[in-house]
Amino acid sequence: MTQEISRLPVSELTALSISVLEAHGLSAVDAKDASEILVLADLFGLSTHGVSRLVSYTDRLRLGGINAEPNLKVDALAPALLRIDADNGVGPLVGARAVRAAIKAAEQTGVALALVHGSNHFGPVAPYCYLAAQAGFATIIASNATLSITPWGGKETRLGNNPIGFGVPRPDGDPVILDMALSVAARAKIRSAAKAGESIPMGWATDAEGRPTSNAAEALKGFLLPVGGHKGYGLAIMVDLFAGLLSGASYLTRVSSWQDNPDQPQNLGHFFLVVDTKRLGDSDWLIERMSDFSAIVHDTQPAVPGSAVQLPGEREFMRMKAQIAEGVDIPSDLLHELGTLANRRT
Amino acid sequence: MTQEISRLPVSELTALSISVLEAHGLSAVDAKDASEILVLADLFGLSTHGVSRLVSYTDRLRLGGINAEPNLKVDALAPALLRIDADNGVGPLVGARAVRAAIKAAEQTGVALALVHGSNHFGPVAPYCYLAAQAGFATIIASNATLSITPWGGKETRLGNNPIGFGVPRPDGDPVILDMALSVAARAKIRSAAKAGESIPMGWATDAEGRPTSNAAEALKGFLLPVGGHKGYGLAIMVDLFAGLLSGASYLTRVSSWQDNPDQPQNLGHFFLVVDTKRLGDSDWLIERMSDFSAIVHDTQPAVPGSAVQLPGEREFMRMKAQIAEGVDIPSDLLHELGTLANRRT
Numbered sequence: 001m002t003q004e005i006s007r008l009p010v011s012e013l014t015a016l017s018i019s020v021l022e023a024h025g026l027s028a029v030d031a032k033d034a035s036e037i038l039v040l041a042d043l044f045g046l047s048t049h050g051v052s053r054l055v056s057y058t059d060r061l062r063l064g065g066i067n068a069e070p071n072l073k074v075d076a077l078a079p080a081l082l083r084i085d086a087d088n089g090v091g092p093l094v095g096a097r098a099v100r101a102a103i104k105a106a107e108q109t110g111v112a113l114a115l116v117h118g119s120n121h122f123g124p125v126a127p128y129c130y131l132a133a134q135a136g137f138a139t140i141i142a143s144n145a146t147l148s149i150t151p152w153g154g155k156e157t158r159l160g161n162n163p164i165g166f167g168v169p170r171p172d173g174d175p176v177i178l179d180m181a182l183s184v185a186a187r188a189k190i191r192s193a194a195k196a197g198e199s200i201p202m203g204w205a206t207d208a209e210g211r212p213t214s215n216a217a218e219a220l221k222g223f224l225l226p227v228g229g230h231k232g233y234g235l236a237i238m239v240d241l242f243a244g245l246l247s248g249a250s251y252l253t254r255v256s257s258w259q260d261n262p263d264q265p266q267n268l269g270h271f272f273l274v275v276d277t278k279r280l281g282d283s284d285w286l287i288e289r290m291s292d293f294s295a296i297v298h299d300t301q302p303a304v305p306g307s308a309v310q311l312p313g314e315r316e317f318m319r320m321k322a323q324i325a326e327g328v329d330i331p332s333d334l335l336h337e338l339g340t341l342a343n344r345r346t
Numbered sequence: 347m348t349q350e351i352s353r354l355p356v357s358e359l360t361a362l363s364i365s366v367l368e369a370h371g372l373s374a375v376d377a378k379d380a381s382e383i384l385v386l387a388d389l390f391g392l393s394t395h396g397v398s399r400l401v402s403y404t405d406r407l408r409l410g411g412i413n414a415e416p417n418l419k420v421d422a423l424a425p426a427l428l429r430i431d432a433d434n435g436v437g438p439l440v441g442a443r444a445v446r447a448a449i450k451a452a453e454q455t456g457v458a459l460a461l462v463h464g465s466n467h468f469g470p471v472a473p474y475c476y477l478a479a480q481a482g483f484a485t486i487i488a489s490n491a492t493l494s495i496t497p498w499g500g501k502e503t504r505l506g507n508n509p510i511g512f513g514v515p516r517p518d519g520d521p522v523i524l525d526m527a528l529s530v531a532a533r534a535k536i537r538s539a540a541k542a543g544e545s546i547p548m549g550w551a552t553d554a555e556g557r558p559t560s561n562a563a564e565a566l567k568g569f570l571l572p573v574g575g576h577k578g579y580g581l582a583i584m585v586d587l588f589a590g591l592l593s594g595a596s597y598l599t600r601v602s603s604w605q606d607n608p609d610q611p612q613n614l615g616h617f618f619l620v621v622d623t624k625r626l627g628d629s630d631w632l633i634e635r636m637s638d639f640s641a642i643v644h645d646t647q648p649a650v651p652g653s654a655v656q657l658p659g660e661r662e663f664m665r666m667k668a669q670i671a672e673g674v675d676i677p678s679d680l681l682h683e684l685g686t687l688a689n690r691r692t
Contacts, residue, residue, distance in 0.1 A: 153656070246484060281594075289597075
């Protein structure tokens with residue numbers, strides 16, 4: 001089955017996303033802030049976390065599971081430490097405001113951390129790292145998530161596939177951005193293999209009993225395995241502690257599933273650390289060091305002759321430039337659905 | 347070949363470590379601070395990063411590769427952002443002072459980051475996370491390191507197996523601490539397999555041409571593979587950017603090898619982020635949440651009946667308690683060597 005793809009200018013996709021959110025009760029400015037994040041995700045090629053998410057977001061907005069008119073409360077617990085009550089707002093709106101609040105604090109203190117509770121799925125991490133990098137800030141950003149992983153040695157999903165991202169700005173070019181979830185492979189890949197009757201590599205997933213399996217159908221009944229085994233498990237736990245527990249949000253099994261309970265608040269938590277690189281040295285200092293770093297990586301002898309050794313994020317920036325120039329690719333049926341959602345009134 | 351093991355009280359091991367460092371020119375207070383970190387490493391069972399490191403540290407102190415009397419310079423670039431010039435001091439001394447400086451700043455600002463340059467191998471990450479947790483601080487701590495990994499898709503070692511650690515305090519018990527390097531397996535494990543003529547699992551390492559191999563002997567000529575493939579590679583890059591590049595230290599191939607050039611400064615860099623959890627809520631609030639979190643993880647159904655599902659760091663704390671009660675296990679030949687080093691005068 002091949003999917004029909006439509007291509008449209010970035011500005012049109014942004015306008016469509018804004019219309020969808022406004023049609024579901026968001027103010028113009030809130031719809032714009034949230035849409036900036038989602039469209040950046042599509043530009044980076046992270047389409048599973050871009051405007052496609054508007055379908056579930058608006059479903060939950062209609063059901064009252066997400067608050068269309070949140071009153072975000074920023075509490076400065078200390079000069080460099082903010083706690084933000086997201087009032088159950090749309091995730092990408094919350095994230096956009098939180099990273100901005102952290103940057104504002106860090107302009108005074110050099111470094112600041114915003115811990116967010118009462119939030120929802122905030123899309124991918126990369127767009128937040130990108131926006132902060134454009135302002136000269138290095139970032140560590142993370143969120144907890146709906147359950148999909150079993151604690152290491154267990155056979156029950158009690159942990160989210162919690163994403164974490166890092167960004168370092170480069171004043172004369174693209175920042176270096178790593179945005180990763182903590183499973184070896186996405187569930188979607190296992191689903192494709194099961195459909196095609198193919199096996200999956202050992203190490204991607206377990207069966208329902210928690211035993212390693214290469215059988216894709218059995219794996220779908222089981223659990224995603226974390227990257228690096230106990231190391232990825234450990235990272236998922238630490239993200240949940242920082243973004244969930246310390247922020248005052250839910251964590252582990254206390255996180256409500258947006259799929260099973262779309263009408264309930266999830267109370268997800270996020271972590272936004274920003275570091276003002278302008279305090280570390282002037283622009284020339286950072287440009288020189290980043291250029292040197294980049295050259296050393298790029299000059300590595302490739303294992304496969306002619307292939308490129310890349311820095312994290314390079315593929316995404318290439319995709320972004322191409323899509324800004326040529327238009328963004330969106331499945332036609334999704335585009336149709338978004339058009340319907342934009343004309344709907346809650 | 348079985349190794350003869352000696353067991354001695356913690357206080358004796360600490361005194362021995364202090365004597366070794368004093369015999370190589372460190373002041374009493376510097377020797378004590380550095381030894382606290384190394385002995386904690388042994389207590390946690392991380393013996394490859396404990397007092398065994400004194401052999402190479404003192405070798406370099408004698409050769410002038412490490413400065414026995416560093417004058418650490420702490421520069422407050424902003425209220426929450428410190429840059430520390432370690433003046434080529436012994437790593438664990440530098441680390442102990444840096445985490446303390448970060449905590450002092452964070453007492454005012456809630457969150458603080460210390461970026462360190464001009465340093466050396468600082469032992470494992472866990473002891474720093476532990477000391478900060480005892481004072482109520484959550485931590486993200488990382489360091490760059492001597493080269494051992496090839497950038498993803500490459501076939502040259504141009505990146506360190508950079509360790510990163512996270513800690514969250516628990517006022518009524520052991521903190522949760524994750525301390526990980528970014529390779530799938532340690533080189534020592536591959537060396538053992540090669541000696542025994544055994545194969546290694548695919549995914550641990552490549553041969554010299556950067557091709558995946560299960561042949562341990564070929565793997566020794568090749569490269570360690572990062573956890574999660576491109577994800578672990580990405581993490582190693584981000585740690586190098588934060589701890590090395592942003593701190594003003596060396597990075598990638600600019601890091602001098604302590605093995606090849608023991609008489610040269612390495613100019614390694616570290617990253618110490620501390621968050622004052624006492625600003626987030628009172629002790630009861632954190633105790634309640636950490637107990638709940640811990641219970642949810644521990645109550646996970648185990649994949650193997652009767653086995654325990656654990657939080658990161660639990661194994662290390664069990665080992666610590668046992669060794670505090672019964673004494674620390676140290677290979678007898680290492681103990682003999684340390685005795686010789688303690689009686690040596692530079």
